[in-house]
Amino acid sequence: MSELLNLVEFLNEGLTNPDSSVQKDAFRQLNDGIRSQPSKNFTDAEVEFYVSRLVLPDPDLIGIILEGILWFAQHQLLSADCAVKICSDGFFSSLHIPSLRKNERRIAYQLLLALISYDGTRSGLISMKLEFIRGFIASTEGEKDPECLMTVFSMHPLVLQHFNLAHLAEEHFDCMAAYFPVNYTPLPGSPTVISRAQLAERLRTCLWASRHLDGDLLLPLLLEKAAVRHPEARTDALGLLADCLVGTPHAASFLSEFLLTLPPQRQDPISTAHVTAYLFALCNLVSQLTTELDASCDIEDVNQLLSIVAGLALMYRDGPEEMDFVETLLKCLWPEKREDGALTGVNGWFAVAPGGARVVPRVAPQDLVADCLLTGVLASPSGPLLARLFHRLAAPLLWPRVNPLPTDDCFYRFKFEEVRLRLSRALSVRFIVWIAGCFSQIIMWTPHILFLNRLLSHFSRCRNLSFKDLKVKEEDVRAVVFNLSHTLKRSCCDLRMCDEDNQRSLAEIAAFGLLCRMLPLLRNNDEVMKAFLEFCPHVLEHMVSTERTETPQYALRLEQQCLLAKLVSDFSLAEDGLLLLLFKLLQGGSSVELEGVAIEVLQRASCNSSTILNNLFTLLYQRCSDAVGLTPVLQMASAILYISKSLRKSDENNLLPFLASILQNRANDTLNMAERLIGELPREEAKSCLLDLLSSIRLIASSLSELYPSKAFQNTCLTVMYKPRATVHVILVKHQVEIFTAFMEFGKKRQPSNSCVVILFDCAIISALRPTLPDILLSRIVDLLFNFFNVYISNLNFANSNLRSIVLNELCVCSATLINKFPSSEVPEILAKIFNLLLAHVGEGECSASFVLISRFVVLTLRGLLVSQLSATATARQCLLERLLGVLLSTNAPRAERDLQRACLLFSLHLLLPLHEAAYVDTGLEAEVELESLALNEEVTHCLVNPLAVQKCFCLVGLRLRTAWQLLRQVADSSPEQASLEEAFLHGYLRLASLLPDNIVGDYASDALEAAVVGVVGDAQHAVGPRTQALALFVIARLVARYSTLSTSFSLLSSPDAADDFLKKLSCLRVTCASADSSLQTTSSLRFNLARCLRFLVDLPPVATARHRGTVRRLLEDLLDDNCQSVRLEAARAHNDWCLKV
Structure with missing residues (x-):
């Protein structure tokens, strides 16, 4: 008998019981029994x-x-x-x-x-x-x-x-x-x-x-729902409509920069027959939404709308009905203007004799209309939409070549004059009408040319422009370039009509941009190129921009530089006439600003041409050696940094090794540059330039090591030679790695007069090596690093504190990267010797700046150990780790290490967390010594970063700092030294908590808030200084602003009594803020963070905020009169919130 029948027989009495509750229980048992049996038993x-x-x-x-x-x-x-x-x-x-x-x-x-x-x-x-x-x-x-x-x-x-x-x-x-x-x-x-x-x-x-079976029913439904005003309904309808037209679920997610990049799998859109039946309704819907969505600023709906246009263009691409689609789309989005049923014409810009009054047919596409047309062009780049738009947008330019053009100034002035012309009554009506048609030509057509430029710019990212794409002949383009170049030269260069008028300047920028995009279509036409080159010097003068960076003109001027750079690097322009023009500007006689423009254009072009790169650096090095001033050096360093960054992002022509060889061949000149910068270090621009130069060397070394990453390469082509105060020497073994190895020979040809130059360059290169260096070479590098620290110690009393800080920063970065990447025991052993060496030369009488500098070595080396993926179980690494943690966490440190411990906790602990971006707390609490900023980029230096590096650093240091702080708080009648150390522990813990990323800080919010409250109000036995108060206020404001909805994180302030007590103590900070015991910088920081904290505390329990409303308002009114603008602005925001919400 089967299991089921056995079970039925066993439950038979219950299954047949007239009592429904008994019967239900029996059937439940039957189901349980069935589920307990294997399915094969039935x-x-x-x-x-x-x-x-x-x-x-x-x-x-x-x-x-x-x-x-x-x-x-x-x-x-x-x-x-x-x-x-x-x-x-x-x-x-x-x-x-x-x-x-x-x-x-x-x-x-x-x-x-x-x-x-x-x-x-x-x-x-x-x-x-x-x-x-x-x-x-x-x-x-x-x-x-x-x-x-x-x-x-x-x-x-x-x-x-x-x-x-x-x-x-x-x-x-x-x-x-x-x-x-x-x-x-x-x-x-x-x-x-x-x-x-x-x-x-x-x-x-x-x-x-x-969509296939019911397409004729689905499209009307979606059209109806997409046109309604209800946001959710419209969003759902637009999303589904885009999916059906494109043939891929969630099609809008594949839209980026107006281009729909679909996955490789086959798309399956709705039938074209269904779409054609509703094509006009679909295009009309697009037109309607371009107006409605502009005001709503709904990004999701906008992306779906653009995906709909892309889907339509893809559906009709290369098909017999594509022209019908294009005409329908243009009719709905940008119809041609008609008068009395006929299309209106446009007079050519270059028409000499008036042919009657002609007007602009319609304003240029703007906002979402322009975006939709652009999306349609990119979805079908070989389709007729681009050509139709080109012929309408460039209508006044499409005119036969006029040679010669008129010489009368009025002809050109009328084209740029605005409507404010004062006309004599004696002028005939016909002449007035002709003038009105002429003066509106260029100024009023500028938006059309700007949009055409935008179209061609995006189009060039997909494919190269051709005559076929524009449906024009070569002579038509030649006439456009010739006529427009001469017109702009006469109007803007000779008559200077575009110098001081923003509208005319914008017209000039738009026209020149179009010229740059049309010119590559014309090759080997010297006459046309000559006409273009005659106008270029004027454009370069205008690139010396005085506009603010947020103005449209500033962005367009930068685009002009990119266009010129592309022209220079892509093809021969009138036998390199443009290139010669740019280099001529750098050979003397030009203003510094104009030289800067020429360098910016050439450095962009250098990223695509080895010839230009070589010629540019030859000229820049020559300018540095000949010049007395510092400006050529600054320009040189800026160009090296820009090119190295650009080539690191994209190096299609493999120019990075070539750049490295140029720098190596010019090693003496590079060293001279560094020495000149060091001599000028009291100047801020010299300091920034030196740091840029070091960043460039590190970037190039890092990128080259990525090109040759194998251990075999390192083993065969790197032989590091140790010489006192000398740089790293490399012996060339293989031809294919010649560039990389030669790049590391900066100090081989001569001995620099300043030993710091050697340290700076070598540290920049060594820090960028990949973690595949053979042990024998690593051993020599480690010895070299120890020697560098000896050199630094012997010159510890640098006359220039900036140089001292920069040198030690580079040494610290080099130390941190070595301990991070290499498991050899030699590295931690030599770093321990270096630490002892630093401690031995920093006595009690040294200035606080020395302790702060050395604290960076402690924190960065500890960061290299904690962040690394290498195991810390090795004896030498573990000993060094415990030694450095002891410096930070010891409650009874030796006297020689106490000042160092406080320097670490107060000034350098923010360097511990491996954050991708500098997320430092803007408290204004900088050290009272001259320090240079320091940033360690683990990606550039090829460090081995643990995926949980931030959490690991915070748990091993931050949480233990909190524990140490709590232990010292429990000490009764603590000494002044213990009280100072207690505050340092608290400051260090809050500093790390303030830097935690948003996705991590929530896990520690409750403890951080508790410590921050103590850091603000203190207590009778444990006073807190204004620096720690300012930091604590920042932490409270940040946590309250982000986690006010998480009651578990704010139990400390969620009760009315706790909130009442905190606000009461917070109001006492009025006395502290007015105190003269602290520096002006610290006071301003404290007042700013107090205003910021009060702004977010307005959402505390109403019982507490109502009781302290008057006190808080008076406190904020005091802050409204602060001398610091940022304090006043933050206080104003807080005051408004307390007036509106309490």
Whole structure:
């Protein structure tokens, strides 16, 4: 006897008991027994026996029996006949699903979904033909429960895929469309976990599946819903419409920079026949939304709208109906202007004789209209849309070549004059009309040319421009360049009409940009090139921009530089006439500003041409050696940094090794540059220039090591030679690595007069090596590093504190990268010796600046150890780690290390966390010594970064600092030294907490807030200084602003009593703020962070804020009169919030 029959026999008394509650318990036990058995134990007859119980069951047993049958269906134990029986005799007859209770309906829909999902049961349902479709529609329409609908929406795509709907297709579509768009908002406190977004996404999948069968029904629905004002409905409709036209779910997610980059799998859009029937309605919808969405600024809807345009362009691309689509799109988005039923014409800019009054046909495309047209062009770059736009946007330019052009100044003035012309009454009406047509030509057409430039700029990223793309002949383009170049030269160069007028200047920029984009189409045409070159000097003069960086003219001037650089590097322009012009500006006689423009253009061009790169550096080095002033050196360093950064991002022509060889061949000149900069270090620009030069050397070395990363390369081509006060020497072994090895020979040819130059360059190069250096070479580098520290110690009393700081910064970065990347025990051993050496030469009488500088060595070396992926179990690494942690965390440090410990905690601890961007707290609490900023980029230096490096550093240092602070707080009658150390621990902990990224700080928010509150108010036994108060206020403001919704993080201030006490103590800071005991910088920082903290504390419990409203307002009114502008602005924001909310 089978297990099922045994179980039925055992439960027979309960299964047949007239008491419904007993019978329900028996059926539950039966289901539990069935689920406990392997599916292979059940025969078809047994399963059919159980399914037969579904017919005419007791209403209280329906749900339980459905659960049992659902288990059989999910384990594919039901036959096709069982599926037919369940639907015909159950769901579609006696057991009407809509009449069931919610839980029973949910199970019934899950069972129906299972029957449709599996081939064995689905074949039986397919045999029912239209009977199943009618029953399915009747069973699902009108359902409103979200959980049930999630299952219902999952069935519709399967029905569309596997069943023949015949004449019931429209009825089935209406069953789905009735829910679109989803109108559902979960009630507050509702136990359901279904969100509107989940329902909308599931329904979107249903309708997406119907795009082929029901396309003629789907498109009208989407057009109707996309035009409504309801935001959610419009968003859903636009998203689904974009998906159907593109043929990919969530098509808008593939849109970037107006270009739709689709995944490699095949797209399956809606039928073109369906779209063509509604093409005008679709384009009209796009036109309507370009106006409505401009005001709403809904980025999601905008992206979906652009995806719709891209989908339409892709659908008709290279097809017979593409021209009809283009004309329809233009008619809806940017129709041509008509007068009396006829198209209006436009006089050419270069027309000499007036041919009657002509006007601008229509304003240029703006905002979303322009974006849609641009998206359409990029979706079908070989289509007719670009050509149609070009001929309309460049209409006044498409004029036969005029040679010679008029010499009368009035001809050119009229083209640039504004409407404010004062005309004599004696002038004829015909002449006035002609003048009106002329003066509007260039000024009023500027937006058209700007948009055309934008089109061509984006188009050039996809493919090179050709005559075929624009549907023009070569002589037409030649005439445009010739006429426009001469017109601009006469108007802007000779008559200086564009110098002081922004509108005319914008017209000149737009016209010149178009020239630069059209010129590559014309090669080997000296006459046209000559006309263009005659206008270039004037443009270069205007590139000496006086506009602010946020103005449109400033951005367009930068674009002009890029266009000129592309012209210079891409092809020969009138036998390199433009290149000669730029180099001539650097050979004397030009202003410093104009020289800067020429260098900026040439350095951009150098990134694509080795010839230009070599010539530029030859000239720049020569200028540095000949000049007495520092300006050529500054320009040289800036150019090296720009080119090295650009080539690191993109180096299609493999120019990085060539750049390195140039610098190596000019090693003496480079060293001379560094020595001159060191001699000028009191000047801020010299310091920035020296740092830029070192950054360039590190970037180049890093990039080259990426080109040759193998250990075999390092083993065969690097031999590091040790010489006192000498640089790294490399012996060339293989030809293919000649460039890299030669780059590391900066000090080989001569001995620099300043030993710091050697340290700086060598440290920059060594820090950028990959972690594949052979041990023998690593040993020599480590010895060299120790020697460098000896040199530094012997010159510890540098006359220039900037140089001292820069040198030690480089040494510290080099030390941190070595300990991070190399597992050899020699590295930690030599770093321990260096630490002892530094401690021995910093006695009690040394200035605080020395301790701060050396503290950077401690913190950065500790960072290299903690961040590294290398194991710290090695004895030497572990000893060094414990030694450095002891410096930070010891509560009883030796006297020689106490000042160093405080310097680490107060001034250098922010360097511990390996953040990608400098996220330092803007408290203004800098050290009272001259320090240079320091940044360690683990990516550039090829460090081995642990994925959880930030958490690891904070846990091993930050949390232990908090523990040490709490231990010292418990000490009664602590000495002044202990009190100072206690505050240093607190300051260090808060400093690290303030730097934690947003995705991490929440885990430590509660403890950080507690410590920050103590850091602000202190207590009777533990006073807190203004520096720590300012930092604590910043931490409180940040945590409250970000985590005010997380009650677990703010239990300390969530109760009215705690909030009341905190606000009471916070108001006492008025005395501290007015105190003269602290520096002006510290006071300003404290007042700023106090205002910021009060601004966010306005959301504390109302009982507390109401009680202290007057005190807080008076405090903020005091801050409104502060001498610091940032304090006044922050206080004003806080004051407004307290007035409005309390």
